[in-house]
Amino acid sequence: MPKLTFINPHGKKSLPLTVEAKPGETILDAAEECGARVGHACGGNLACSTCHVYVQQGYDSLPEIHDKENDIMDKAFDVRAESRLGCQCKLGDEDVVVEISEESLRAWLDENPEARKKEAVAAGSR
Numbered sequence: 001m002p003k004l005t006f007i008n009p010h011g012k013k014s015l016p017l018t019v020e021a022k023p024g025e026t027i028l029d030a031a032e033e034c035g036a037r038v039g040h041a042c043g044g045n046l047a048c049s050t051c052h053v054y055v056q057q058g059y060d061s062l063p064e065i066h067d068k069e070n071d072i073m074d075k076a077f078d079v080r081a082e083s084r085l086g087c088q089c090k091l092g093d094e095d096v097v098v099e100i101s102e103e104s105l106r107a108w109l110d111e112n113p114e115a116r117k118k119e120a121v122a123a124g125s126r
């Protein structure tokens with residue numbers, strides 16, 4: 001089973017989260033199962049770019065990017081060579097490391113207002 005690691009865009013503020021994933025499972029599905037903060041405003045239907053991640057390791061083990069994913073990626077912020085949409089990336093047998101984009105984290109916090117509140121309180125007490 002491949003290991004999937006999520007790195008928070010705020011880097012050192014929180015440790016990376018590594019989980020065992022199932023081959024064929026998408027990065028977004030694995031994120032939802034383990035609570036990694038990957039947004040998904042359209043529910044994984046390839047209609048937003050809130051599941052945008054940067055693949056730092058294992059890029060070649062993922063399916064090739066297709067035209068529709070490229071079209072949606074045109075709407076994303078801070079797109080890089082290693083950018084992918086988490087809902088379109090089914091895992092193979094190799095370990096994969098992704099950094100969650102700022103865009104995706106913001107979307108996740110919008111979808112989880114309680115977590116946003118807790119984070120604001122914690123930031124205020126530092």
Ligand code: FES
Pocket residue numbers: 039040041042043044045046047048049050051072085086087088
């Ligand atoms: S969740 Fe909307 S494109 Fe992936």
